[in-house]
């Protein structure tokens with residue numbers, strides 16, 4: 522694997538609070554890597570260490586082949602970072618804000634002008650370029666912040682919970698933009714506590730909880746290794762079908778049953794046979810898609826949705 526980020530045994534403590542506890546994983550070059558975890562898991566802290574805003578207590582990071590301890594400027598020149606907090610001048614226009622950020626990266630003149638138009642297109646706000654950022658919605662401001670992080674053509678883009686508290690239209694724009702950036706070969710490190718976002722955007726993931734990585738690998742690999750396999754059943758028969766004995770665990774869900782089994786396909790076959798032979802009407806018999814929700818539940822005993 523060609524890794525763009527390698528994190529080794531990284532630990533960070535705030536006073537008595539261990540925000541990161543011996544974190545180790547790699548992010549391969551290209552595609553979207555999802556950092557999934559509930560609030561307080563340590564995602565922002567990890568991103569602040571990667572961008573040099575904070576220093577680790579112990580452990581190391583290699584980014585684009587460079588040791589993060591002594592190549593900070595070279596790493597920053599190839600990395601885009603969008604923190605959770607919006608950092609824009611409210612009274613200035615979107616374009617003027619981008620001029621400011623571009624100049625910070627040492628850009629100027631025609632190349633900067635061209636790049637600003639390009640990133641405004643990328644985030645879908647070219648038609649609002651002249652308007653003061655103070656008149657924008659939270660989602661539009663976030664998109665301008667993302668545009669600013671793209672001005673210097675980074676190889677690695679770090680997005681810290683970019684969709685929290687924003688409108689659906691901005692969310693869609695951010696998703697489309699990520700898809701387009703992936704196609705161009707950029708690597709995106711995307712943190713979120715919404716598992717649906719990771720399922721939609723990312724090929725590889727690390728699930729964090731309480732400062733630790735509790736599962737890591739390809740999305741499909743993590744689902745295969747940890748997600749519950751289940752069938753949802755609703756029938757006119759209100760009792761649990763006896764054919765389940767020994768091969769599935771039933772729990773009531775909605776108007777039917779959730780039937781967990783290591784071999785859901787075989788279970789499905791048995792259920793069909795059983796209901797046909799008894800002439801019982803089935804309202805719903807559905808193979809459940811393995812979800813990160815069930816992975817999180819299995820590994821931590823708590824639901825990510827309780828956030």
Ligand code: ADP
Nearest residue numbers: 535538540558559560561562563564565566567
């Ligand atoms: P996440 O981004 O996953 O929500 P954070 O990295 O923000 O998690 O926080 C990890 C833990 O560290 C949390 O318990 C949080 O309260 C704590 N923490 C974060 N920043 C600070 C800080 N500046 N001082 C003290 N504790 C902090």
